[in-house]
Amino acid sequence: MLLNEEQDMLREMLRRYASAELVPNADRWEREHHFPREALAELGELGVLGMTVPEAWGGAGLDYLSLVVAVEEIAAGHGALSSIVCVQNSLACGIPLAFGSEAQKDRYLRKLASGEWLGCFCLSEPHVGSDASAIRTTATRDGDHWVIKGNKQFITTGSHADVAIVFAVTDPAAGKKGLSCFLVPTDTPGYVVARIEEKMGQHASDTAQILFDDCRVPADALIGAEGDGYRIALANLEAGRIGIGAQAVGMARAAHEAAIRYAHEREAFGVPIVEHQAVLFRLADMATQLEAARQLVWHAASLKDAGQPCLKEASMAKLFASEMAEQVASAAVQVHGGYGYTTDFPVERIYRDVRATQIYEGTSDIQRLVIGRAVTRA
Numbered sequence: 001m002l003l004n005e006e007q008d009m010l011r012e013m014l015r016r017y018a019s020a021e022l023v024p025n026a027d028r029w030e031r032e033h034h035f036p037r038e039a040l041a042e043l044g045e046l047g048v049l050g051m052t053v054p055e056a057w058g059g060a061g062l063d064y065l066s067l068v069v070a071v072e073e074i075a076a077g078h079g080a081l082s083s084i085v086c087v088q089n090s091l092a093c094g095i096p097l098a099f100g101s102e103a104q105k106d107r108y109l110r111k112l113a114s115g116e117w118l119g120c121f122c123l124s125e126p127h128v129g130s131d132a133s134a135i136r137t138t139a140t141r142d143g144d145h146w147v148i149k150g151n152k153q154f155i156t157t158g159s160h161a162d163v164a165i166v167f168a169v170t171d172p173a174a175g176k177k178g179l180s181c182f183l184v185p186t187d188t189p190g191y192v193v194a195r196i197e198e199k200m201g202q203h204a205s206d207t208a209q210i211l212f213d214d215c216r217v218p219a220d221a222l223i224g225a226e227g228d229g230y231r232i233a234l235a236n237l238e239a240g241r242i243g244i245g246a247q248a249v250g251m252a253r254a255a256h257e258a259a260i261r262y263a264h265e266r267e268a269f270g271v272p273i274v275e276h277q278a279v280l281f282r283l284a285d286m287a288t289q290l291e292a293a294r295q296l297v298w299h300a301a302s303l304k305d306a307g308q309p310c311l312k313e314a315s316m317a318k319l320f321a322s323e324m325a326e327q328v329a330s331a332a333v334q335v336h337g338g339y340g341y342t343t344d345f346p347v348e349r350i351y352r353d354v355r356a357t358q359i360y361e362g363t364s365d366i367q368r369l370v371i372g373r374a375v376t377r378a
């Protein structure tokens, strides 16, 4: 699959941006756990925080293939930043765009798409991740308000977001049809950042536990109809998973490029190690795996752009790309030898950063479940 001229130009522009503004800062931002607000402001100006939102709502009005091209470039520059960008595009903008009322689009989507506001997606809970319909957070009607009560876990941008998209049980007797979705400004009393997780990698992106402590929102905070919450979450995670695949490709590409550079510089047995067939073949296998993953990501994105079903393809893209990325990053560490295990070279950070892509927005096993169901359906 090939990109069109506009997508090629976008890729070139963001590649230049990432190498000038992200690569030189990535290690420091990670070391200092620095939330990259300055880069997010620049990406907002470049239209990268609401890429698929129509221009009428303040977005860039591009397609999903353009979004995954952009995510790959950002991820190649700084993995953690690409997580924030993915959540912002696929979930924080994606849900009001697909399911919001005109008034909600006007009030929230405009600011999210322009990057003036950041959003987060509150589905997982301390005891509920993969089995998303089992959440325990409740939203109880009280006159013309909803009162949200419960705990949310692993929330990207949870401590920096201006608005949260929150899933809660509104009818405990209705099972999967008893979940609803709400837009909650994070300055609402009762929105409490309870804890920030210390993680293996992606330190510049905060992962928060959010407590909803009798958080009161007006009745019109409900997105879609009451009971639509589970369907809304799964529909948007489908798109989100294509973005995670693109993140994995971007991080793996950065590791591969670092390995190629090192293989030219480092000498062993009198020649640069790239001249040893064992190293050359390793670099060749990495390139092949990377291109296969990229094509799966682009294919899923193109199906989405064509309005065709892509549940299976989105899961395939995420599964293959995230598992490929760990293998490629590991191979890149190996090419660097002992230096690959030190913080002097970026592959050590990338190896830690890519690991999360096999977990968030649906683990590899959840992707296998989705794919398995699709391919065995009669």
Ligand SMILES: CC(C)(COP(=O)(O)OP(=O)(O)OC[C@H]1O[C@@H](n2cnc3c(N)ncnc32)[C@H](O)[C@@H]1OP(=O)(O)O)[C@@H](O)C(=O)NCCC(=O)NCCSC(=O)CCS(=O)O
Binding pocket: 087, 121, 123, 124, 129, 130, 131, 132, 133, 154, 155, 156, 157, 176, 230, 231, 234, 235, 236, 237, 238, 311, 359, 360, 361, 362, 363, 366, 369, 370
């Ligand atoms: C494990 C699951 C795949 C199980 O799913 P279910 O069997 O419970 O779901 P279904 O019964 O198939 O579907 C329920 C309902 O939703 C509709 N649906 C399903 N998928 C889609 C879709 N892609 N688009 C539109 N609609 C969809 C389906 O038709 C049904 O509707 P009807 O009943 O027919 O009307 C699932 O639970 C799952 O995917 N689990 C993983 C959850 C997950 O990814 N969690 C991670 C959360 S996000 C995160 O970790 C961090 C976010 S961030 O980075 O901060």
